[in-house]
Amino acid sequence: MQEVTEKKEFTPTIVAFCCNWCSYAGADLAGSSRLTYPANVKIIRVPCSCRVNPSFVLKAFQQGADGVILCGCHPGDCHYVTGNYYTRRRMALLYSFLNYMGIEKDRTCIEWVSAAEGAKFAAVMNDFVKKVTDLGENKRLTDLRVKEGE
Amino acid sequence: MLKIAKERLNDLYAKINESMGLFIPIKKAGEVDYHIWGEGKEVSLETLKTVKSPKNMFFPQSENMMKFKTEGKNIEIIDVRGEKRPFVLFGVKPCDYKAIEVLDKVFLAEPVDTYYQSRREATTIVTLACSKPEESCFCKVFDIDATAAYGDVTTWLDGENLYWQANTEKGEALTALVKELLEDSDDAAVKAQQEATKAIIDKLPYSNLDLSKFKPENLNELFNAQEWTEMSEACLGCGTCTFVCPTCQCFDIRDFKTNEGVIRYRCWDSCMYSDFTLMAHGNSRTTQMQRFRQRFMHKLVYYPSQNDGLYSCVGCGRCVNKCPQKLNIVKVIKTLGGKNND
Amino acid sequence: MKDVELKMLERAKALLEGGEVARVIGWKKGDFCYDVSPASFETVEELDGFVYNWFCGANLSKYLIEMSKKEGKTAVFLKPCDTYSFNQLVKEHRIKRENVYVIAVECLGKLDAEKIKAKGISLITDVEVVDKDVKVTSAYGVETLYKPDVVLTKCETCQKTHQVKDEEIILHERPERDVDRFAEVAKLEAMTEEERFAFWRSQLSKCIRCNACRNVCPACSCVKCVFDNPASGIAAKANDSDFEESMFHIIRAFHVAGRCTDCGECSRVCPQNIPLHLLNRKFIKDIDNFYGEYQAGETAEGKTPLTSYTEGDIEAKDVFNGEAK
Secondary structure: OOOOOOOOOOOOOEEEEEEOOOHHHHHHHHHHOOOOOOOOEEEEEEOOHHHOOHHHHHHHHHOOOOEEEEEEOOOOOEOOEOHHHHHHHHHHHHHHHHHHOOOOHHHEEEEEOOOOOHHHHHHHHHHHHHHHHHHOOOOOOOOOOOOOOO | OEEEEHHHHHHHHHHHHHHOEEEEEEEEOOEEEEEEOOOOOOEOOOOOOOOOOHHHHOOOOEEEEEEEEEEOOEEEEEEOOOOOOOEEEEEEOHHHHHHHHHHHHHHOOOOOOHHHHHHHHOEEEEEEOOOOOOOOOOHHHHOOOOOOOOOOEEEEEOOOEEEEEEOOHHHHHHHHHOHHHOEEOOOHHHHHHHHHHHHHHHHOOOOOOOOOOOOHHHHHHHHOOOHHHHHHOOOOOOOHHHHHOOOOOOEEEEEEEOOOOEEEEEEEOOOOOOOOOOEOOEOOOOOHHHHHHHHHHHHHHHHHHHOOOOOOOOOOOHHHHHOOOOOOHHHHHHHHOOHHHO | OHHHHHHHHHHHHHHHHOOOOOEEEEEEOOOOOOOOEEEEEOOOHHHHHEEOOOOOOOOOHHHHHHHOOOOOOEEEEEOHHHHHHHHHHHHOOOOOHHHEEEEEEOOOOOEOHHHHHHOOOOOEEEEEEEOOEEEEEEOOEEEEEEHHHHEOHHHHOOOOOOOOOOEEEOOOOOOOOOOOOOHHHHHHHOOOHHHHHHHHHHHHOOOOOOOHHHHHOOOOOOOOOHHHOHHHOOOOOOOOOHHHHHHHHHHHHHHOOOOOOOOOHHHHHOOOOOOOHHHHHHHHHHHHHHHOOOOOOOOOOOOOHHHOOOOOOOOHHHHHHOOOO
């Protein structure tokens, strides 16, 4: 029998939290415009980026995400007027803090994508997936129990 | 009696480690706890009180019990117990050894806890007699001789040597394994140390606590004592006392979902927590006073009433040192234990 | 210190006797000079057990959540750092300010018995402090220690002053000093990601999840904590994995971000001596840096940094590019 030496290429699991009003629509537009972005980006739709509790970001990492990106309306354009301003403060602090704990800074990202920016959505995702692929598997903020049996 | 020079202890650890695991007080990030030994680890036998007790060895803070996998309508239950590798638990203080006896009565009574039993049976316990007890120690109150021989092997440590004496078959087997490192010795040094230590213990402020009041027949009186409210007032409801305690044995059982199925695990629980023994109707103890009372009544009254008067406190004094607000079992004994404790 | 204690006792007696307050919150004696516990005193007789010494490090503010709900007024002795927590709790409507009579007491830094014992001294019977000399009397004689070596970690960098008081008992002025409470945070920031990860992993792996840090924290005043609530989705009772060790501390630090007054109780109570204050201080440092200096608990009014915003706030991605204000 021949030994199998094929090296499995790393494809990261990316969780993208997208707000219902802008970024999720932006993802839709990217799709209907036939712009491609990697299939390993799993989108979770939230009513507003402000809905994203920091524990969601951690939970995503626990469950096997290698990168977490948060997308919302551009500041000033929030459907709920001010939601994303709060998001911005929270995530700036959370991401900085995770890095302080030694989590690679490129594993987390926040981008503002409007409903009209299908092209930007695809570009942002492509860029983020590339960065996380370069980093490799998330080993610092993951729960080995979840991956048991893999 | 046998002995080994202090500088050669590392060889002893390495020798044991060749054929068995070694669980020993090791300093990590500034604190000493029992960890698995490996070359380069900083062993600290001199530490009087590890933060956590060695109960971790037999009753880990969290341990997997079984796994479930579902396929269609079938649930497969996977036993995760397996064979336990032989281990040596090294450096156990007399109070902590006594605590293992307390745990044995819980976990090895019918129905036997096989998780605990398999670890217990695979382990050889090497105790280390005390030489520098401090003011939070009160093992004497529970008739423990901090200088005497307990466990499969007993050791005594002084400035130069570790003295070694096997007490059981398991202990003899371990001695045979490391025989080439040990040399014969008389027991003069040990005797001298024992006397000196006993003299210190007699003078310790907590060595003469009176427990005679804590008897099953006084259960109602103790339970209904007015003083509980005042004593528990500052209690934060944290689990520090429970988790550093060598005899606390309560646990919770939980499930965790993995990509493959479900892991059922158990983890230490604390009667100080608001969700302890939470049931569908709510919690059986709704105030911190009730939870506080439960912990001490269990140690001093309920447990002894079911175990021939054996208290489930061994006077290690960890809770005395570690309680954030300095509440502890000694203060309870002094408050409720009658005038002999004044 | 004895003179301060006497003065406090005198006031406590007067307040109770005069019926102005129904109870006084302070500290009560233990078996040694260092094992003092927070306590409430409702009668003059109970005050026999009253103590104020070098080991009264506990923050009494959180007890006022329950005490201020009771019948009658509650008098409380607050050290400078405690007053910040008090204000913050008033701001969050957890303490009824009108039910509390605040007596500001002096504090020249409190001592850590564990640090003294770590110097090899046991059977401590008495401690006296003169300037920077700590004279420890034990069964083995008298030894003099250098005070900065044996103060509680939370006192090492404290520069706090009383922010609220109805009256004060201050007999000795605390000398002014210039210390940088962010020095250790900056040291960690200067490390590589790998080094920081290794540091926190080794520290947090000691955690036994006793929840002492949470339960003592005046900012952790939720009636039901997410970690105790099985319906929260992140409830976890034990450190079953490295992840859960980190998770608990990240979420806890984040939840108190902008509200943490840096009272340092978390580090004081940790049985494993994990430097938990360095987690909270990172948030404080970042908040100062990104949104302008802010000290939680300075007043009982106004919004906290995470419940407000400006249109020109820093973007999260610029946090790493050194573009902070």
